[in-house]
Amino acid sequence: MILALRRLHDYYYRFTAIASLLFFFPLLYYFSRKPERYPVMNRFRRLCCFLSSTASGIFYKIDYEEHIDWSRTYIICPNHTSNLDILSMSIAVKGDFNFIGKEELMGNPLTGLFLKTIDIPVDRDSKRSSFLAFKKMSNSLQQGRNLIVFPEGKIGNEYPPILHEFKSGPFRLAIDLKIPIIAVTSLNTWRILWDSGTKFGSRPGICDIYIHKPIETAHLNINDVDDLKNEVYNIINKKFTQ
Numbered sequence: 001m002i003l004a005l006r007r008l009h010d011y012y013y014r015f016t017a018i019a020s021l022l023f024f025f026p027l028l029y030y031f032s033r034k035p036e037r038y039p040v041m042n043r044f045r046r047l048c049c050f051l052s053s054t055a056s057g058i059f060y061k062i063d064y065e066e067h068i069d070w071s072r073t074y075i076i077c078p079n080h081t082s083n084l085d086i087l088s089m090s091i092a093v094k095g096d097f098n099f100i101g102k103e104e105l106m107g108n109p110l111t112g113l114f115l116k117t118i119d120i121p122v123d124r125d126s127k128r129s130s131f132l133a134f135k136k137m138s139n140s141l142q143q144g145r146n147l148i149v150f151p152e153g154k155i156g157n158e159y160p161p162i163l164h165e166f167k168s169g170p171f172r173l174a175i176d177l178k179i180p181i182i183a184v185t186s187l188n189t190w191r192i193l194w195d196s197g198t199k200f201g202s203r204p205g206i207c208d209i210y211i212h213k214p215i216e217t218a219h220l221n222i223n224d225v226d227d228l229k230n231e232v233y234n235i236i237n238k239k240f241t242q
Contacts, residue, residue: 006201009056010193013202016052021111024048032117039096041118049087057204058192060088065213068182070094073144074214075174078184079236080150081161082193085186088209089148092184097146100137103129124153124167134169141177151232155195163237171229175222180214183232185239210239 021028024044031041053059068074076093078085086099099114103121106112115121120140122133141147151166174181186209193202212235220228 003201006203008201009203010197010201013052013056013058013193013197016055017048020048020052020055025113028113032113035117038118041114042090042096045114046090049090053084053087053091056202058084058202058207059205060091060207060209062088062092062209062211064211068094068211068214072180072214073141074146074180074182075141075170076146076148076182076184077151077166077170077232077236078148078186079163079240080152080155081186081190081195082155083196084189084193084207085150088186088189088207089184092209092211093146093148095146096144097148098137098140100133100147100149130169134173137169137173138177141173141179147173151229159190159194159200161190161194163233163240166229166233168225168229171232172222172225174217175220175225175228178218180216181228181232182214183212183235185210185212185236187240212236212239 024047028041028044031037031044076089076097078089089099099119101115101119101121103115103123106115106121120133120136121129123129137147137149147170149170151170152164153167154164156162156164171181173179186207189207189209192205192207194200215228215231217228
């Protein structure tokens with residue numbers, strides 16, 4: 001009975017997500033036509049995420065280790081256990097931003113609009129795609145956009161979820177450009193909606209998101225990539241497994 005109700009809620013959540021995107025699609029399309037309009041496009045994406053979550057009874061409680069100066073540019077690294085992590089980051093991150101997303105999602109008629117414009121698609125199995133994505137990430141950061149990248153590169157198959165090994169790309173980029181990293185721990189989004197929700201459905205609730213203090217990289221060099229990656233991993237894992 002509980003599983004049936006959760007699946008019913010998941011259908012409703014999907015409906016609200018699609019409905020909000022369709023409602024704002026003409027405006028999203030208009031603002032996607034020119035790069036100088038991308039910041040406004042992001043504001044509408046944030047609004048769509050807020051409306052669809054709220055309509056589904058899903059809310060986000062965002063706690064900070066310390067005040068974040070959002071006038072600076074950051075590489076933001078959250079753990080990834082749920083599709084809701086994308087919504088939570090869209091709402092939590094202030095200012096302009098890009099997501100790194102799977103290239104295969106470009107075919108989606110709704111979310112594909114973002115990957116073809118403001119976000120950065122990557123095929124991790126292709127060295128050429130990874131190289132081009134790395135260059136786009138670098139250019140975007142130098143233009144002052146925050147970069148949101150899930151360093152695990154996937155949602156694992158384990159339930160309850162565990163934190164998987166991180167990719168090195170975002171940490172190398174942070175050191176190359178001397179840009180601080182913000183670790184983010186998504187504590188319980190998986191309890192509300194695990195992965196895409198197709199197996200266990202979803203339910204109303206409050207997602208707890210913890211934004212850690214920025215880690216400065218100006219004093220680091222390329223030999224410190226693994227140390228930085230491990231530091232961020234340990235920060236998130238410690239909070240996630242409390």
